[in-house]
Amino acid sequence: MSSTSLKEMRNGGEDYSNGHGGGVRDLYGEDCATEDQLITPWTFSVASGCSLLRDPRYNKGLAFTEGERDAHYLRGLLPPAVFNQELQEKRLMHNLRQYEVPLHRYMAMMDLQERNERLFYKLLIDNVEELLPVVYTPTVGEACQKYGSIFRRPQGLYISLKEKGKILEVLKNWPEKSIQVIVVTDGERILGLGDLGCQGMGIPVGKLSLYTALGGVRPSSCLPITIDVGTNNEKLLNDEFYIGLKQKRAAGQEYAELLEEFMRAVKQNYGEKVLVQFEDFANHNAFDLLEKYSSSHLVFNDDIQGTASVVLAGLLASLKLVGGTLADHTFLFLGAGEAGTGIAELIALEISKQTKAPVEKTRKKIWLVDSKGLIVSSRLESLQHFKKPWAHEHEPVKTLLDAVKAIKPTVLIGSSGAGKTFTKEVVETMASLNEKPLILALSNPTSQSECTAEEAYTWSKGKAIFASGSPFDPVEYEGKVFVPGQANNAYIFPGFGLGLIISGAIRVRDEMLLAASEALAAQVSQENYDKGLIYPPFSNIRKISAHIAAKVATKAYDLGLASHLPRPKDLVKYAESCMYSPGYRSYR
Ligand SMILES: O=C([O-])CC(=O)C(=O)O
Numbered sequence: 001m002s003s004t005s006l007k008e009m010r011n012g013g014e015d016y017s018n019g020h021g022g023g024v025r026d027l028y029g030e031d032c033a034t035e036d037q038l039i040t041p042w043t044f045s046v047a048s049g050c051s052l053l054r055d056p057r058y059n060k061g062l063a064f065t066e067g068e069r070d071a072h073y074l075r076g077l078l079p080p081a082v083f084n085q086e087l088q089e090k091r092l093m094h095n096l097r098q099y100e101v102p103l104h105r106y107m108a109m110m111d112l113q114e115r116n117e118r119l120f121y122k123l124l125i126d127n128v129e130e131l132l133p134v135v136y137t138p139t140v141g142e143a144c145q146k147y148g149s150i151f152r153r154p155q156g157l158y159i160s161l162k163e164k165g166k167i168l169e170v171l172k173n174w175p176e177k178s179i180q181v182i183v184v185t186d187g188e189r190i191l192g193l194g195d196l197g198c199q200g201m202g203i204p205v206g207k208l209s210l211y212t213a214l215g216g217v218r219p220s221s222c223l224p225i226t227i228d229v230g231t232n233n234e235k236l237l238n239d240e241f242y243i244g245l246k247q248k249r250a251a252g253q254e255y256a257e258l259l260e261e262f263m264r265a266v267k268q269n270y271g272e273k274v275l276v277q278f279e280d281f282a283n284h285n286a287f288d289l290l291e292k293y294s295s296s297h298l299v300f301n302d303d304i305q306g307t308a309s310v311v312l313a314g315l316l317a318s319l320k321l322v323g324g325t326l327a328d329h330t331f332l333f334l335g336a337g338e339a340g341t342g343i344a345e346l347i348a349l350e351i352s353k354q355t356k357a358p359v360e361k362t363r364k365k366i367w368l369v370d371s372k373g374l375i376v377s378s379r380l381e382s383l384q385h386f387k388k389p390w391a392h393e394h395e396p397v398k399t400l401l402d403a404v405k406a407i408k409p410t411v412l413i414g415s416s417g418a419g420k421t422f423t424k425e426v427v428e429t430m431a432s433l434n435e436k437p438l439i440l441a442l443s444n445p446t447s448q449s450e451c452t453a454e455e456a457y458t459w460s461k462g463k464a465i466f467a468s469g470s471p472f473d474p475v476e477y478e479g480k481v482f483v484p485g486q487a488n489n490a491y492i493f494p495g496f497g498l499g500l501i502i503s504g505a506i507r508v509r510d511e512m513l514l515a516a517s518e519a520l521a522a523q524v525s526q527e528n529y530d531k532g533l534i535y536p537p538f539s540n541i542r543k544i545s546a547h548i549a550a551k552v553a554t555k556a557y558d559l560g561l562a563s564h565l566p567r568p569k570d571l572v573k574y575a576e577s578c579m580y581s582p583g584y585r586s587y588r
């Protein structure tokens with residue numbers, strides 16, 4: 001097939017690519033070629049059979065055909081059987097299911113990723129509901145805690161204080177030159193598990209594998225980075241197997257300078273359109289970094305903005321079940337950090353958009369509780385800046401239970417990172433106040449969930465509509481099966497990032513987050529609602545991501561922030577055509 005027809009196939013007959021836009025460049029037709037099409041051979045892989053087998057990007061294991069075994073000097077290096085990818089997948093899924101310890105499944109998946117990347121993504125895409133809890137929350141949390149002992153091959157870039165002054169050179173050591181998404185952490189607040197220092201690397205690696213599996217961004221365009229400025233975790237500092245810098249965290253100017261050098265180097269090396277996703281930074285840095293770099297870089301904070309967008313989507317969808325408009329509801333949060341204040345602000349923006357009321361007014365329906373109790377105006381002076389907009393007139397209230405009684409929320413959202421905080425009394429009070437209380441226990445991993453699905457359904461006597469950040473199995477209560485949803489930012493960031501990439505966006509705006517929420521809510525079907533679900537199943541996630549991407553890209557074009565021109569006519573189709581698919585390619 002000629003390159004022209006490849007391009008035509010890719011663009012559905014419309015010539016979208018002008019070679020220098022922001023769309024996904026696919027020079028070799030690597031992603032859209034089918035198995036019976038040839039792609040350009042890579043000289044190094046032709047040169048030696050062994051190095052081909054050891055290159056996870058091109059290795060196919062037993063799926064190399066007889067012809068390829070001849071042409072690529074693989075004879076004798078593989079046993080004689082030839083498997084197709086489906087049979088390999090069946091064999092691996094069978095093996096994975098033998099492991100009873102989740103961490104062993106995680107390690108088996110990481111081994112596969114390091115051995116045969118396409119097969120790894122094939123498994124993840126085809127079995128997304130089964131494997132998401134393995135490569136992502138909750139298991140990835142445990143993996144980070146034990147990263148020092150399970151660490152085998154580095155999977156991303158480590159940039160520590162030792163690399164100060166040399167970050168640009170470090171970026172150049174990474175083998176891929178054309179990067180579209182970076183997920184970066186400094187490991188200070190890994191899920192709800194706290195400071196895991198350098199071992200936080202599991203998070204960028206996991207998030208980026210979802211960028212590929214759920215959002216179709218090519219693996220070679222993804223770069224996981226951990227910035228190591230030390231750790232305040234004593235256990236790690238005293239652990240002889242700790243893989244990071246053994247010193248207390250740098251803060252203040254030293255921290256700011258390293259981050260500044262990093263952000264400059266990223267833009268210099270990869271250009272204006274590389275997306276930098278901040279992940280699992282502590283509150284005190286997360287808000288500042290987002291604010292500082294959102295006017296000069298394409299940045300997105302998943303914990304503030306991604307979580308906000310996914311929760312808003314669930315709330316919009318839930319109106320079908322509980323009735324009314326968003327403005328009719330009263331919201332109470334436990335936790336006033338990145339997720340809590342991020343969600344609160346996006347809800348206020350959406351109500352403002354719907355009712356035309358100023359956001360200062362729409363914020364008044366939203367209340368937050370932090371470790372010192374309800375956030376009220378008498379506490380204003382001592383509040384961190386990101387909490388100040390939520391300090392409304394009210395007498396002081398110390399506990400969550402008393403806050404529920406005083407505020408009478410219709411929606412209760414847990415975002416504090418602390419588990420078991422939605423007690424029986426709290427859930428019972430929500431159920432006594434509401435016909436259908438909406439209860440979201442967002443903290444991750446499962447151990448940090450504010451309550452379990454079973455607790456939410458049994459304590460509310462089957463009244464609650466429940467979703468959680470980490471997955472829970474369906475629960476049977478009095479003969480009825482309740483299916484909890486998973487309110488996790490994994491619904492949003494892969495499609496959101498894809499939308500930014502395909503439009504060549506250069507900045508992120510709140511309107512794009514609202515568009516992503518509305519796109520996700522629109523994907524919830526009647527069949528889902530009938531089961532009490534406020535999110536669509538993850539099994540459809542690639543289609544969902546394409547729709548989110550299209551809406552985000554549309555906003556980018558409307559706001560004049562898109563650089564990929566001309567604007568494709570059908571953005572859903574275009575997004576789909578840009579998505580990586582994991583089927584094998586023929587090399588000769
Ligand atoms: O990783 C997840 O499951 C969601 C998330 O961003 C977090 O909890 O920090």
Ligand SMILES: [Mg+2]
Pocket residue numbers: 191279280302303
């Ligand atoms: Mg996170």
